[in-house]
Amino acid sequence: MKKNVLIIGAGGVAQVAAFKAAMHNDVLGDINIASRTVSKCQSIIAGMLDKKVLKRPGILVAHELDATDIEATKALIRRTRSQIVINAGSAFLNMGVLRACLDTGAAYIDTAIHEDPAKVCETPPWYGNYEWKHREECERKGVTAVLGAGFDPGVVNAYAALAAGSYFDRIDSIDIIDVNAGSHGRYFATNFDPEINFREFTGTVWSWQGRQWTGNTMFEVKRTDDLPVVGTHTTYLTGHDELHSLSANLDVPDIRFWMGFSEHYINVFTVLNKLGLLSEKPVTTAEGDEVVPLKLVKAVLPDPVSLAPDYTGKTFIGDLIRGTHNGVERELLVYNISDHEEAFAETSSQAISYTAGVPAVAAAILIARGEWDCHHMVNVEELPPVPFIELLGRMGLPTRIRDARGDRAFDPAEFRRERKAARSGA
Amino acid sequence: MKKNVLIIGAGGVAQVAAFKAAMHNDVLGDINIASRTVSKCQSIIAGMLDKKVLKRPGILVAHELDATDIEATKALIRRTRSQIVINAGSAFLNMGVLRACLDTGAAYIDTAIHEDPAKVCETPPWYGNYEWKHREECERKGVTAVLGAGFDPGVVNAYAALAAGSYFDRIDSIDIIDVNAGSHGRYFATNFDPEINFREFTGTVWSWQGRQWTGNTMFEVKRTDDLPVVGTHTTYLTGHDELHSLSANLDVPDIRFWMGFSEHYINVFTVLNKLGLLSEKPVTTAEGDEVVPLKLVKAVLPDPVSLAPDYTGKTFIGDLIRGTHNGVERELLVYNISDHEEAFAETSSQAISYTAGVPAVAAAILIARGEWDCHHMVNVEELPPVPFIELLGRMGLPTRIRDARGDRAFDPAEFRRERKAARSGA
Structure with missing residues (x-):
């Protein structure tokens, strides 16, 4: 209907x-x-x-x-x-x-x-x-x-559910990794509204570690991974929505979110933040005018929507999951690669949108x-993850998995075999 | 009187x-x-x-x-x-x-x-x-x-006049070097009004080279010198007042001004400048307010006067002069070292003021x-340089010279001997 x-x-x-x-x-x-x-x-x-x-x-x-x-x-x-x-x-x-x-x-x-x-x-x-x-x-x-x-939150939550019901009988950690390996060709820009974007990075970075909430500051903790297609990237522990439901819905001690930033991005962010230019609190100029610094920064940065036509390169978003399957240690990476130019050709938007x-x-x-x-x-x-992941594959967001057996397209038949094996304890 | x-x-x-x-x-x-x-x-x-x-x-x-x-x-x-x-x-x-x-x-x-x-x-x-x-x-x-x-312009002009009348019979180049090797202990600050300060660095850098005006951009040309007291510093070709009179009043083919900047200063300046935050032209925020970016930047930076009590370290300002004396190649550095804390103790201001x-x-x-x-x-x-330089020495700004014979306090008697020798062609 x-x-x-x-x-x-x-x-x-x-x-x-x-x-x-x-x-x-x-x-x-x-x-x-x-x-x-x-x-x-x-x-x-x-x-x-x-x-x-x-x-x-x-x-x-x-x-x-x-x-x-x-x-x-x-x-x-x-x-x-x-x-x-x-x-x-x-x-x-x-x-x-x-x-x-x-x-x-x-x-x-x-x-x-x-x-x-x-x-x-x-x-x-x-x-x-x-x-x-x-x-x-x-x-x-x-x-x-x-x-x-x-996608994150969303598809990465489905990836976690997929793993929890089949590929693992015990999950020790889920590390969600989000890397935009694309380029917009500008000196500096945010990929969505700067007011919302910078809010993610100016407060406490919450992560779920050892079954409890842990606080860090932005850019305090980082990791480097060799990722499919996009290659080696450094990502930083970042507060993000999905941790706040996955920690309640899955029995997993460590759930973390890692976002990729270039050194250039971090440098510009740090300068603006340290100078107080990302503040939402108004300051008074020598002329007596009240100005909210973040609103001026937003005004001088490129409009995120204007970046799409020139965007090149790819995004990587995936879940790196560690645990055991029938008592044997296992590591699984479930992920998607999207291409900025292909996304633009189809929907006049870049891959992040x-x-x-x-x-x-x-x-x-x-x-x-x-x-x-x-x-x-x-x-x-x-919710059941497989219909979602299969449908996304047909809609332009294919899922791949990488583990000890190699890197391959997600296969529902393989998933069903894994789930059956997990249920029978084989 | x-x-x-x-x-x-x-x-x-x-x-x-x-x-x-x-x-x-x-x-x-x-x-x-x-x-x-x-x-x-x-x-x-x-x-x-x-x-x-x-x-x-x-x-x-x-x-x-x-x-x-x-x-x-x-x-x-x-x-x-x-x-x-x-x-x-x-x-x-x-x-x-x-x-x-x-x-x-x-x-x-x-x-x-x-x-x-x-x-x-x-x-x-x-x-x-x-x-x-x-x-x-x-x-x-x-x-x-x-x-x-x-001091610059001012004392450095007197140093040039001093050299032109005595220590040299032909001057090939005058490089005025200004290094603030002090620290104000803040993340970032300008030493005087940011509106005036940044203006020095956002336009064409004019220098006098080969007896003509040469245009560069800021931070395009640099040099590194081992300077007395403050040690090794990198300085950048900068537009400055004194070049615009010395080039007319002295017969010297190359007159340049070099200012010291830390990499941190250059980084912050570059980020602000590239983002358009040093502009004097108003921009309009999403809320429809007109804001002059430079005026907001001024408002978030520390008031330069507030830096003085915490300022430590020293300033170096001097003229590095190359040419000949009776046909022999000569290099002379005429300079002053000032101390931020001593300046503050005497006048409640730092050494730059x-x-x-x-x-x-x-x-x-x-x-x-x-x-x-x-x-x-x-x-x-x-104007006659010696009374000025002698008086400054008694007022807290002593002049020193460094050449092949060593590093020593400026001595008017030595100057008079040099001038006499220059005039007699000895």
Whole structure:
């Protein structure tokens, strides 16, 4: 049964979601795009028509919406008869959009955790501060809410679930590694809104180690790995959404997130941070004007969306999992490689938006098909991973695995053999 | 005859000038300090009284003055019966203060070249754009105007004049080297107003090479020298005032200015400059506010005056001169070493303000004594260097020389022997 979709937001991730939803409008129905700036939605739709991405003749509509206005959001959901809402707007909007879904019964999907603009790096687990407070209401109302259904969080959670149910009988550690080995050709730029981007790095870095939350500072802990395709990269222990659900849902003592940064990126970040130019607190100039430094930095940096046409190279995102299988030590790397230029050719966005936007649409398709329409609130690792990973493979995000037996495409048949072996204890 | 002094400005250089003028109020008369913010002048005077710096009982007065108001400046000169004006205010004020001196007959002294706020690094020679346009009027009215009487420009010009008249019969090159080997203990700070400081480095670097103006970019050309006391330092070809008069007044094919910067300083400067954060042109934030990036950077950096109490280490400023003496190749280094903590103990300012402020007062004393009261407009190299250098030695800025015969204090008797030998061609 086809289900109408409402996409909230008009940035890079929303654009990818819109393109991909249109490519699957045999399963999904009308595609609605809503943002405070309706011209951005219209321009996404113009791009979709240019590229003729609709699989079947269908409806594409741009809407002006201030998603902080919950009543307006509910009215739009009802008016468009949307049964699935993909929230690809600002992380500051999540709780309002979730409320609109709870009140209208629409399924809710997002790709990043809720944030309060006034708080940076809150007490873990982060999902406990906002999202999970609505779990009981979702359950009672039978509303499906899939939290963090991008790539990281999202696909990396499914990779963890995949490993936990088959390739391992005991997992000792999950290290999620995210490397953008691409180049935008500018002196310096962030890949998404600088205000959100820098927030990830200015507070405490929380990781799950020895079954408890451990605090570090950014760039304090690093590792170097020889990764498939992209080669050797140094990554840094970083606070990230998925740790805050995986630590609760899986019985794994060490779960860490590692993000790759060039020395140049770290240098520029450090200079700006040390000088106080990443602060959200206003300073007063000699002329008596109040200025928020971070807002000026945002104004002088390139608009992230403007980087896409020139982006070259690839991204690597994967889970490095260590543990035992039938008592034997095992190491498994489950990962995806995406290409910036290929992503741009298909969706007019670079691979960072692509890897976040495609999984959200895959989740919507699985909800529409019933496989993930669970009628309660879940994080991705609580849902069956194989249909998701298989579907993503067909949608442009293929999964590969590397272990002692070599590097190969993910094979569901192999997975089923592993799972059977794990269950029989063989 | 005692001459009353009006000091314009209330920053670090003005403070040193006020302290030093008070220490010589047997030659100078009343000491007047004028600034837009009269409380800064009052606080300088309070510091002078605390340190009991007046040599004899005398008059110290703080005045509120907007020195862009020429009529107000003239009125203050007349009311205070000032015969010497030391302009230690912003480089943007020079031409207005000079006009006030031309109209009242007071002698004019400054320590830095005039700048137009709207222009960065104008066509050389810089003095030709503003100051020298008033040469004829100074001559006609008999007004003494000593341009650039700080350390650099100033004392380094006197060092060049010293060498040209005695130690050399032909000079091939003068390399002026300025190294602050001190530490303020902060992550990053400029030693004077960031708005003026960064202007020196964002435009074309002009140097005098092969008897013509040569353009480079900042940090493009560097040299490394083993310098007395401060040791080995890398310095960078930098545009600077004194080149623009020495090239006209001395017959020397190569005259260059080299300033020392740590790699850390260059890194921070480069990041800010590349991101556009040193721009004086306003940018518009996402919220629609207009912000001048450089004014925000100034607001987040430490106030230069606040650095003085914690400053440690020394400064080196000198002229490395190469040429021939009676046909024999010769190399001579004429230099001063100043100590930040000693400067602070004496004048509550660090050595960078000290080295700029003391020579301006020495020039005022020489004008009061008649030795430099030349009744026209000059740059320092046009005046007799020895009385200046000798006086500076007694005022806290001793000169040393280093050549093939070793490193020693400057000795006027040696200078006279050299000059005699040069004149006789021996």
